Amino acid sequence: xxxxxxxxxxxxxxxxxxxxxxxxxxxxxxxxxxxxxxxxxxxxxxxxxxxxxxxxxxxxxxxxxxxxxxxxxxxxxxxxxxxxxxxxxxxxxxxxxxxxxxxxxxxxxxxxxxxxxxxxxxx
Amino acid sequence: xxxxxxxxxxxxxxxxxxxxxxxxxxxxxxxxxxxxxxxxxxxxxxxxxxxxxxxxxxxxxxxxxxxxxxxxxxxxxxxxxxxxxxxxxxxxxxxxxxxxxxxxxxxxxxxxxxxxxxxxxxxxxxxxxxxxxxxxxxxxxxxxxxxxxxxxxxxxx
Numbered sequence: 001x002x003x004x005x006x007x008x009x010x011x012x013x014x015x016x017x018x019x020x021x022x023x024x025x026x027x028x029x030x031x032x033x034x035x036x037x038x039x040x041x042x043x044x045x046x047x048x049x050x051x052x053x054x055x056x057x058x059x060x061x062x063x064x065x066x067x068x069x070x071x072x073x074x075x076x077x078x079x080x081x082x083x084x085x086x087x088x089x090x091x092x093x094x095x096x097x098x099x100x101x102x103x104x105x106x107x108x109x110x111x112x113x114x115x116x117x118x119x120x121x122x123x
Numbered sequence: 124x125x126x127x128x129x130x131x132x133x134x135x136x137x138x139x140x141x142x143x144x145x146x147x148x149x150x151x152x153x154x155x156x157x158x159x160x161x162x163x164x165x166x167x168x169x170x171x172x173x174x175x176x177x178x179x180x181x182x183x184x185x186x187x188x189x190x191x192x193x194x195x196x197x198x199x200x201x202x203x204x205x206x207x208x209x210x211x212x213x214x215x216x217x218x219x220x221x222x223x224x225x226x227x228x229x230x231x232x233x234x235x236x237x238x239x240x241x242x243x244x245x246x247x248x249x250x251x252x253x254x255x256x257x258x259x260x261x262x263x264x265x266x267x268x269x270x271x272x273x274x275x276x277x278x279x280x
Contacts (some may be wrong), residue, residue: 114160
């Protein structure tokens with residue numbers, strides 16, 4: 001489980017959508033120089049969800065999984081210090097979704113469930 | 124009351140009415156408010172990616188839910204003492220994701236069988252109000268691929 005979020009959001013007709021960060025505190029920065037193996041960051045998932053409403057309700061889901069990757073070759077490779085890159089996988093989906101239903105976004109390594117509920121039927 | 128004073132008062136009323144109308148037009152209508160629930164998870168058995176790339180986050184411009192500037196946007200927090208008979212939030216979410224993965228792994232042949240979703244735990248919304256989450260009435264539909272497989276574009280670098 002990466003994150004579970006819930007919020008209320010106004011969606012106006014034909015208005016540009018506001019992107020909402022799906023994984024708070026997901027900032028990951030790697031220096032270009034060799035990094036200690038003990039400080040190697042773990043895989044991170046980051047992304048955002050943008051909802052727009054025209055004739056239909058559209059959800060644009062962007063997720064990115066970043067897996068630190070150690071480079072064992074090259075002139076900067078030492079025994080205890082090794083340059084890190086990152087392996088990235090991206091889920092980029094933009095589709096019309098129904099309301100009041102859990103919608104599943106599929107990907108080989110990621111997944112997301114999204115439910116949009118109008119406020120008047122929220123209880 | 125003099126004529127000049129009367130005109131000044133009428134002008135003030137007109138300007139006040141226009142500014143109030145403008146302010147109300149900026150307020151979202153009740154029917155345009157939506158509640159958004161999102162669960163993001165990683166697949167249990169994923170194949171390794173194939174290419175290395177420098178880490179540059181492309182989502183820095185997205186609105187942070189935990190930011191004080193967006194206090195109306197809330198992060199789910201489980202209640203410390205859930206009602207008896209109600210599953211803890213983490214357990215319920217794990218169950219939901221597991222069922223979704225099971226359904227995703229099965230081929231879509233005919234209508235998916237109906238699953239009895241257990242009662243969801245209460246979610247604590249400290250800023251707006253406290254309300255129970257709406258449990259999905261038909262998890263099979265949520266877990267199944269609603270559109271064609273190519274509707275979700277897989278980008279593998």
